[in-house]
Each structure stands twice: as structure tokens, then as C-alpha cells.
Amino acid sequence: MTNQDVVVSEMGIAAGAALPGPRPALLACRGAAAGAMSHRYLDLAAAAARSASCTWADAMRASSPTRSRAAADVDEFTAWMRKHPSALGKFEQIASSSKGKKIVMFLDYDGTLSPIVADPDAAYMSDAMRSAVRDVAKYFPTAIVSGRCRDKVRNFVGLSELYYAGSHGMDIKGPSSNPESVLCQPASEFLPVIDEVYKLLVEKTKSTPGAKVENNKFCLSVHFRCVDEKRWNALAEQVKAVIKDYPKLKLTQGRKVLEIRPSIMWDKGKALEFLLESLGFANCSDVLPVYIGDDRTDEDAFKVLRKRGQGLGILVSKCPKETNASYSLQDPGEVMDFLLRLVEWKRKSSPPPPPPIMIRPRV
Secondary structure, eight states: OOGGGOEEOSSOOOTTOOOOOOOOOOOOSSOOOHHHHHHHHHHHHHHHHHTTTOOHHHHHHHHSOOOOTTTSOHHHHHHHHHHSOBTTTTHHHHHHHHTTSEEEEEEOOBTTTBOOOSSGGGOOOOHHHHHHHHHHHHHSOEEEEOSSOHHHHHHHHOOTTSEEEEGGGTEEEOOTTOTTOEEEOTTGGGHHHHHHHHHHHHHHHTTSTTOEEEEOSSSEEEEOTTSOGGGHHHHHHHHHHHHTTOTTEEEEEETTEEEEEESSSOOHHHHHHHHHHHTTOTTOTTEEEEEEEOSGGGHHHHHHHHHHTOSEEEEEOSSOOOOSOSEEEOSHHHHHHHHHHHHHHHHHHSOOOOSOOOOOOOO
């Protein structure tokens, strides 16, 4: 295969790469229309055209900002905060608009519930954060939506009463008390090729100090948190050299990570929609989904909320950046403060609800 067979996402840019024509949509828990797939490829082509002169290193820097608020332009930050005000500062307004509505919580993990750390295997959440999430789940259906392997993020969080959507939503499971709790795995057919590519990437990138390849079951992550910035472009070329032979996989970017995923119409936004529908909230006018995340992959969920005209997207970031979220929080500490305030507000207004609704799997 050649580079022309590689699917490039809006976030992942391969300079000068041509894109294939629309392919039939692959298996998903809810079938995606062929027309939607066509529009997806048009979007990808436009993104590639816009970035023809952009190197992978440039794109990786853009997706992994290192500036703190103190280093950012004050006027830029102030203008950005006017567009995306603090969810803590606007909490009373948020609480007022939430009255009489069924809140459903969606939480990213890395950078949201836990800090971004050098070693991805050491991204532990604090006991205080775990307690806050446990309290949130007493009042609202709560899901963790992560790019991590579902089992790994489940072990990090350690709460059995939550819904977990791992591999960017491609592996969804309900509370462990539900005997039929595996709800959705739209990319099961890709497991053999994911394992194959994982082994190739480990071998290919071992010459790059600090690079770490993580197998997230239905997708792969190549972390460059500990890679010298001068080597970023070379690392991206190593990854592309492997992926070019696998046209059914796509390469995207996140916060200090390159992601390899099946090229199906499924992402964190689709996972959000699937869970809302499965919980019986798809067409409810009184439901209020709240999604908190820090990464580019969370933008798919923010876009869904904007399209619905219903729900709150909250971006976790200290740096101004383009987002479809309505509000912002600066770091996991502020996320915990927001969750605790939400629990306290709900506790004062009503008693805890009955246990979570048990939903049947959909294939």
C-alpha cells in the first residue's frame, strides 16, 4: 500500500497525503449512513488541503500546547475566557438552568480526573477525586469516556457503579452489577490487526528514546510525552511508515499522543449518543448531558452537544484553544471542585435517586 491509503483525521495531518474515495461504512452499534461517511471524507480532504505545508511536528505542537496561562497573551486569554467562561464562576447559572432536568455525566480520564504525567501507566487519580466521582454517581448516571483500554481505565477509577467507554468509545460496558453489561463493541473485527500493528509499532519506535506504545484493545496510542521535541517529526514518520500498509486504520493526534484507530464512524461523540439512547434519554427534552474533557478527541462529544442544542461541554485547559465546549476549567483540581459543588447542589435540592437503569447490550 502507499500513503494514499492512509486515512488522515481532521487532527492528524500527513503533508500532501491524498485521500481515498468514500468506502462503505463499517460495523457500528448503530449503523452510520453512507452519506455521513461521504461528508466525513470531504471534511478530511479539506483538512489535508489546508495543512499541505504543515509538518507532523507542527501539528503535534498544536495538539500538545505547553504554554501556561502566565505565558499566554493576556488579551488573548481574556477574550477566550469570555467565550468559554469558568464553569465554577458560572456555577449558579449552570445550576439554575439544570433545575428540573435529568443530568447525565460524561467524564474523560487523563487530564480531567487525573493529571497528565510522564508515565501513562502512572496516571493515578487521587482518593479525593475518586470520592467526588463516587458521590456524583449517586445522583446522576455517570460514564467515563476515555481513549484508554476500558479495563485499564476501570482499574484506575476503581468504581463499579459507573459506565465505562474505553478505546474512544469503541468498548462500552455498564455497571458491573448488570449481568449483560457489555453494551457496545463496534470495532471487534479489528482486534487481530490492532494486535499486529501494535507489535510492529513497538519494534519500529524502539529507536526513539521516550516513545511508548500502548495497546488500548480497539486502538493504539504512541505517547511522546517523554520524547525530545526535535525527534517528534521522526517519530511521526516511523508511525506513518507502519500505518501506510493498513488502509482500514486512521492516524489522529491528541495531547502528547498519536492515536491509531479503526476508520469507522465511531468516536466519543457517538459513544455519548449511544449511552443517552440506551438510557432512554435520546429524545428527552428534559435531559442535560454534561461532558468534561481536555483533549482533541473530546471535541467530538462537544460537537454532539452543540448540534443537539442541549447539554454542557466543559473543556479542561489552561491555554486558549479552539473548542466546541461552552465552558472551561483549568485543571483536574477545578474539575473536582465543580463535581463537589454539583453534588452539594443536588443534595440540597433532592434525595439520591434510585440505582442506575440497567440497559441491555446492543450489537
